[in-house]
Amino acid sequence: MPEGIEVEIYRQAADPIVGHQITSVDCPDEWFLKEGATAEHVSDAVVGQRVETTRRIGKLMLVDLSNGVTVGLRFGMTGRLLVDDSGPIDELEYGPKATKDEWVRFRLSFDNKRQLFLHDPRRLGGVILDPDESKLGDDMFSITQERLQERVLVGTVALKARLLDQKRVAGIGNLICDETLWQSGIRPDRAANSLTPTEQSTLHTTLLQTVETLFKQGGSHTGELQSERHRAGHCPTDGTELSREKIGGRTTYYCDVHQK
Ligand SMILES: [Zn+2]
Incomplete structure (x- = not known):
């Protein structure tokens, strides 16, 4: 599974989105949204906002937005972060190696034409709005x-x-x-x-x-x-x-x- 090292590699790969505005969000799998969030909540919270910074605590990646909202990304057993359509890590120790559209659980599009995808065949990761960082x-x-x-x-x-x-x-x-x-x-x-x-x-x-x-x-x-x-x-x-x-x-x- 992705450990803190892989998540740090993902975080660094997401550098091209820092400073850019989110133009749309796609949540094809609402089950992947955690703590009661819906696609509508997520859309209201993130669209039109700029990414101020990215952070990481352990295996949790954090994207801080200009309105004060933080988007937490969890990668579970088989999650990968892809920027545009190429992943920073081609192979994971566990899980299928292929990339398939149906395994994209969350996607953010930006004003610089970049897209950030969370690709997770086994769906054990998740997206959390304003995760409780004190639990880590x-x-x-x-x-x-x-x-x-x-x-x-x-x-x-x-x-x-x-x-x-x-x-x-x-x-x-x-x-x-x-x-x-x-x-x-x-x-x-x-x-x-x-x-x-x-x-x-x-x-x-x-x-x-x-x-x-x-x-x-x-x-x-x-x-x-x-x-x-x-x-x-x-x-x-x-x-x-x-x-x-x-x-x-x-x-x-x-x-x-x-x-x-
Ligand atoms: Zn020994």
Whole structure:
């Protein structure tokens, strides 16, 4: 699924719409509009408005308009953002690769002839007017060690479940999580509050580095562990057969030898 890295790539790809006026909106699938919004609400709120800026918190992309309305875009499991008719990311780790008109759930047209589409075969994403941003934790690109300790490294829940909890730190999905823990040498099933001060510091530094590296490499699927994420895959560092378990509700790969 698109993790915070993919959404940041989408956000940057949407640069051509900043400063431009929305001339029309197309919501062919009203089910995709969340929190009670209708196509009419959305049209009234956005048509004629100018895009002031785009932002992102975790996996949520935000488009701020000149009338103070913010349009939130969620990408679910298979959502992609396309500008004009070419996507910034050609391949997602999950979901169909093809682009079809029937999978366009939301479309904004602009005075510079650009169009922004949300393409989502599985319809698990959505459009939200003025989403409640306070429900999200600090973004994974910039969370401080102090906030990681306060919000994530607490309680006896599995560390991986905490890292995936968007209310605590926003943007981490399954691939970024496994890569970060593997790079950190910390087991995903450790209690979140069991890390030593050194491990806490290692985890924080490694998280920021991993996010930055994967972003520069073009996606959350570009980590060193990625090619071994299959049955009988091996640790790229020490050659141990990787353990495969469901942790935090997600299939997790980790090395039983060097992850302590
Ligand atoms: Zn290992």
